[in-house]
Amino acid sequence: MILGCIADDFTGATDLAALLVRAGVPVSLRIGLPSEPASPGPPEAVEVIALKIRAIEPGRAVTQALAALDWLLAAGARHIYWKYCSTFDSTMRGNIGPVAQALMDRLGTERTVYVPSFPENGRRVFMGNLFVGDQPLAESPMKDHPLNPMRDSDLTRVLAPQLGDDAGKVGLLDWPTIRQGQAAVAGAIASGAPHLVCDALDDSDLEALAQAAHALPLLTGGSAFARHLPDAWRAAELLASTEGDEVLPTMPKGPAVVLAGSCSAMTRKQVAHFAAMAPTLRLDPQRLAEGDDGGMQDWIIECLDTGQDCMLQATAGPDEVAAAQSALGVEKAGAVVEEALARAARIARSHGAARLVVAGGETSGAITSALGITALRIGAEIAPGVPWCRGEDDHGSLALALKSGNFGEEDFFTRALEQTS
Ligand SMILES: Nc1ncnc2c1ncn2[C@@H]1O[C@H](COP(=O)(O)OP(=O)(O)OP(=O)(O)O)[C@@H](O)[C@H]1O
Ligand SMILES: O=C(O)[C@@H](O)C(=O)CO
Helix, strand or coil: CCEEEEECCHHHHHHHHHHHHHCCCCEEEEECCCCCCCCCCCCCCEEEEECCCCCCCHHHHHHHHHHHHHHHHHCCCCEEEEECCCCCCCCCCCCHHHHHHHHHHHHCCCCEEEECCEHHHCEEEECCEEEECCEEHHHCHHHHCCCCCCCCCEHHHHHHHHCCCCCCCEEEECHHHHHCCHHHHHHHHHHCCCEEEECECCHHHHHHHHHHHCCCCEEEECHHHHHHHHHHHHHCCCCCCCCCCCCCCCCCCCCEEEEECCCCHHHHHHHHHHHCCCCEEECCHHHHHCCCCCCHHHHHHHHHHCCCCEEEECCCCHHHHHHHHHHHCHHHHHHHHHHHHHHHHHHHHHCCCCEEEEECHHHHHHHHHHCCCCEEEEEEEEECCEEEEEEEECCEEEEEEEECCCCCCCCHHHHHHHHCC
16 A cells, blocks of 8 residues: 555545545545554555544544554555644644654654645745745634644744754755755755755645655645655656546435534635525534533424525634633533534434535544544545545435535535535
8 A cells, every 4th residue: 555644633634535536546534543454455545544633632642643553554554644734733732743753753764744735725835934825824813723723833833842842853845945856855855854844835846845755654744745645656656657547436415414613714704604595503612511502403303304404503703712712611612512513413314414514623523423434435526625525324325525624615515515416
């Protein structure tokens, strides 16, 4: 198997799988650590394991990532990809750095690259600083993220303390070097710091990085960098030169429910857009903590019985999020919303919903786990990095779209539903 991937959240996993499908390799996506023993797959195959380890304590994240690594190695993975967010979502403690270091130690490798850029979605790194559209990360809406507010745009400064502040461990592979071409990039990787944050402004930079770094046992970054690795392996004759012609799975049709737990700027716009055309139930963390879910079960059943696609959402602006967090604590404010939306998904499925559109990585993790889904097949992309997926739960097949908080345009939810209606 050419590549084994560990994704730190579920939307990130479907994003990565979609971009690898675009690169013409057969992708299998598993939710959580597989319970069955690993068996070697075909040489051109890619396995993605979706974990929910972005916001948890670093020690626990490392343990889960290493268990996934062992499974992937037993399945014959020749390279490992550590997928995190294109906005480098992490706290001061981790988990991007500690997991990367643990994977390097287990793989016996001394260096890796960090390539979060996703130019198609407006995420670019220049001189180590990450930009979201035209804003530096720390001035973008990511500064107000409920779980991992990003308050420094310089990724070398974000990463260094996660690795114990050891001087010299973290370095920068800058854009002027990348523009000198593959040989300069390969030289910079070989002589650079063990943890090398890489600039990339467009896909040609990602291509140059992939060509120079493809031999590393561990590669890390967003989905856009991974998308260029199969071509680099083909050029090096490590992968069959023809792209596979994967047939995308068809999606079940039927009633749809949108579940939005992301408070990202784009999700807020998408929720406002869809609320104007579909019945919407707002969930409030403080009321949920008091046991008041606004009659959620009856509301969902009524929508489905009357044939209306509907939305449940907890989306809120930074002030409201801060108020809920100071009343309940950060973890509990997030957990009550995730639990409520996971319950909503179960109710919707037992009353005939065939399609679920979920906004938010943590939210997607909570919902997918609550439904007991263990694998997803990747279908057509709705927006860059957001594919429809086909999964199985106790009620049979369902169509699932797991949308990263800031991905998609304002009309994403209607677009998604139209694509499968
Ligand atoms: N009104 C609210 N107040 C406080 N926390 C909330 C509120 N609404 C949602 N949350 C929590 O905020 C977190 C949002 O994280 P999530 O990963 O789902 O979205 P995201 O970070 O925007 O998405 P992604 O990681 O895919 O970019 C969840 O834990 C969710 O339960
Ligand atoms: O890389 C991204 O931006 C997404 O796949 C993601 O990880 C959001 O949670």
